[in-house]
Amino acid sequence: MGRGAGGRRAATTAALLAATVTAALAAGCTNGGGTTDDKRGSARQPGRESSPSATGPSAPSVLAVKIDNARAARPHTGVDAADVVYVEQVEGGLSRLMAVYATQLPKTVGPVRSARESDLELLRQFDRPTLAFSGAQKKLLPLIDRAPLEAETPGSAPDAFFRGSGRPAPYNLFLRPERLVPEAPGEAALTTGFRHGSAPAGGKATASQTVRYPAARFTFTWSDARDRWLVGMDGAPATTADGKRLAAATVVVQYVKVRESAFRDFLGNNTPYTETVGSGKAKVLRDGRAHDVNWNRGDAADGTAFTTGDGTPVNFAKGQVWVVYAKAS
Incomplete structure (x- = not known):
């Protein structure tokens, strides 16, 4: 019971x-x-069960x-x-x-x-x-x-x-x-709000895209042979333990507010808080091209919508998606 x-x-x-x-x-x-x-x-708590809702157990x-x-x-x-x-x-x-x-x-x-x-x-x-x-x-x-x-x-x-x-x-x-x-x-x-389908019109042919944090760096390099963005971390290829190269079908560089939180580590370093609710700019990489888009997430219970300048939803390629949260300037 x-x-x-x-x-x-x-x-x-x-x-x-x-x-x-x-x-x-x-x-x-x-x-x-x-x-x-x-x-x-x-x-x-030990013995976890799905919490019931008003209409029955959660999916x-x-x-x-x-x-x-x-x-x-x-x-x-x-x-x-x-x-x-x-x-x-x-x-x-x-x-x-x-x-x-x-x-x-x-x-x-x-x-x-x-x-x-x-x-x-x-x-x-x-x-x-x-x-x-x-x-x-x-x-x-x-x-x-x-x-x-x-x-x-x-x-x-x-x-x-x-x-x-x-x-x-x-x-x-x-x-x-x-x-x-x-x-x-x-x-x-996957209630992320992501859509899959044909690529949006336009975009810029892009061989690679790099995102930098103060002490970390990510580079995504397009591979025609793999039809994927190969992942690099801190200047080295990112692989799995069994030697497989990490590769994404779609990469999203999402520019967000990164602020201080109320938490610090034992050395006194503040823990950054990444705000994922709101709106702003993003760059969507797919099929060897980069698309400048807008993002919007009105409520924490919502997924994130990505649209072009005229409000057209942006489709992602089928496969793994990487979302890199970068600090908005």
């Missing part, structure tokens, strides 16, 4: 605090860029996994199977990835790292998504607990996470997705 909301919240809080100590002892080291996943813990939703992107965390595992890969700036000018899975689930994903406040707004576009992460700052945990998502960490689902060999902590935490989501929910769960 299910517990009431108050009981679930109490159980969640207890799990969070208990897992904080465990996570600190197991992982407690820097990410190579001056930040630490200190005071990280669980944000989900299956996406799995989102927070992935480290420090140099020591590469090559990644399972990122090539994601439907969407979001790139955001974190402390010290570094970057993290969020991989979203709907149409297929890889056997392993990682290395898994901590959540940020911006993730909660970004994930509101999905119907109670499952968010897998290594933990979060203690002050952020109550916000995660109240967010409309299913939060999963090593403290809440120990059988789904494991420490791999050959890498030091914290770069060796991996996830077995099928232990959280028994099967892929399907394309209908």
Whole structure:
């Protein structure tokens, strides 16, 4: 018999605090860029079930996994199977990835790292998504607990996470997705607002596009042979652990407001907050061309619409989409 909301919240809080100590002892080291996943813990009660709605149980939703992107965390595992890969700036000018899975689930994903406040707004576009992460700052945990998502960490689902060999902590935490989501929910769960179809008219022939953060760099190079944008990170080809080159069908460079948040890491570095609700400019890369477009997301529960100057919706190419959040000038 299910517990009431108050009981679930109490159980969640207890799990969070208990897992904080465990996570600190197991992982407690820097990410190579001056930040630490200190005071990280669980944000989900054991024995999770889909929360019922007024009309019955929720439909299956996406799995989102927070992935480290420090140099020591590469090559990644399972990122090539994601439907969407979001790139955001974190402390010290570094970057993290969020991989979203709907149409297929890889056997392993990682290395898994901590959540940020911006993730909660970004994930509101999905119907109670499952968010897998290594933990979060203690002050952020109550916000995660109240967010409309299913939060999963090593403290809440120990059988789904494991420490791999050959890498030091914290770069060796991996996830077995099928232990959280028994099967892929399907394309209908991708409520991103993205449209697929023929390419928009115009655009500029583009061989490569680079996006720079203070301490990270992404380059997308068009390959006629692959019909994809090959991903590069910090001047090197981005590959999976088994040697496959990461490649996107569509790349979106979305110019957004990146501001300070109320959170800091243990060194005192402020955690950037990436605002994904609002409107602005973007660049859509597909089929070897770059298109200057507008983006709009009126509410956190909405997906993001991309349109040309005259309001025509912009279609993406079929395949993996990378969305890189860049600071608007």
